[in-house]
Amino acid sequence: MKAAIITVLSCFVLSLSACEKHPSPLEQEEQQEQQKQSENSNQHENMQSMTMNITAGGKTITATLADNATARALAEKLKSGSITVEMKANEFEHYGPLGFSLDRHDEQITAVSGDIMLYNGNNICVFYGSNSWSYTPLGKVDRKTADELKAFFGTGTISVTYSLKQ
16 A cells, blocks of 8 residues: 555655646747847847938938947948938938948849838938838838928928937
8 A cells, every 4th residue: 555655645746746836838929029129128238329310301210220330330330420411302302322332232122111221332321211222221211201301301402411410
């Protein structure tokens, strides 16, 4: 009888240790999603540290630079001082020559309002409309609608200064 009780207790203890909780597939998916959100949050914090001012006509707006080598190279240039670009208008953007070239990593993109793109390695474009072309992303204007961007840049040619936000 003692042997039977010991055997039953041993089996019970072994079964308890075998019941260690393993996450269900749904719980695993939730954990992976939380990890992705944490990584995205960290990336967003890093991008926030790469903020530039865009000044035109006595007004200033901000933009968050993209997390890529070209935008980091632009930020390095801006650390040496601001850059002023004579920008021309068309129906969907203001664009102009930087006065220097940046490494291109062009991809076919449909730019939308607020996008800041590098075109041909030496032109900066700020969009308030949409256009599909081969661009290298530089950043995104912060919290401005297409109409607000159009009003900010106006029509025709305007002198625009880019600088790192202090």
